[in-house]
Structure formats: structure tokens, C-alpha cells
Amino acid sequence: MIEPAAWGIPTISGPYMHNFATVADLLKNAGGLAIAADAVSLSNQIKQWLLNDKERQVLGQRxxxxxxxxxxxxQRLLEEIDRLMPSSGKM
Structure with a gap:
């Protein structure tokens, strides 16, 4: 989900996002993620964004x-691991 967001593109997902729950919540709360319950709602959302450049751009910026x-x-994770791990010279 974060890849299209990084390009300024709003994202659409199905209702099952347990593997990306944190990112999905952040994007949804910011308005950059739409949830499609089925193929019809997916199609409708895509049509809406294709027909409304301004809305698509605003949501993409979010x-x-x-x-x-x-x-x-x-990088933050690696720095935290380095901080918690004993240095290689002490082993």
C-alpha cells in the first residue's frame, strides 16, 4: 500500500487488510485509502477517481x-537493532 502512496496515488484495498493493518489505518485516516467491499464498489471507486482529477490528486497527496x-x-529499525545488539568487538 505504501508504494502507490509514495507516488501520490490514492489506494484501493479489499476489506481484509490484516497484513497491512497499521499502514491501512494511517492511509484510511488520512483519506488516501478507499475500501472496496466487492468488484462493483472497486469499479465505482476507480471510475470516480478517473472522472475527478482534483479529488484523485488531493487524496493522492494525502x-x-x-x-x-x-x-x-x-533505517530506524536497523539503528534500534544496532543499539540493542552488543558490538561485534565485544563478542
Missing amino acids: ARAVAKQNSGAL
Whole structure:
């Protein structure tokens, strides 16, 4: 979900997002994620965004803001691991 958000594209997902719950909540709360319950609602949402450039761009910018706020997570995780692990010289 974060990849399209990083490009400023609003995202659509089905209702089952347990593997991406945190990111989904962030995007949904920011307005950068739509939830499609079925194929008809997926199609309707895509049509709406294709027909309304302004809405699509605004929601895409909201999604991009979430991605930007959460960028660097891997680097922060690695720094935390380094902090918690004994240095290689002490082993």
C-alpha cells in the first residue's frame, strides 16, 4: 500500500487488510485509502477517481504525506537493532 502512496496515488484495498493493518489505518485516516467491499464498489471507486482529477490528486497527496511521514522505517529499525545488539568487538 505504501508504494502507490509514495507516488501520490490514492489506494484501493479489499476489506481484509490484516497484513497491512497499521499502514491501512494511517492511509484510511488520512483519506488516501478507499475500501472496496466487492468488484462493483472497486469499479465505482476507480471510475470516480478517473472522472475527478482534483479529488484523485488531493487524496493522492494525502497518501503521499503518510508515506513521507513514515519513510525511513527500515533505517530506524536497523539503528534500534544496532543499539540493542552488543558490538561485534565485544563478542
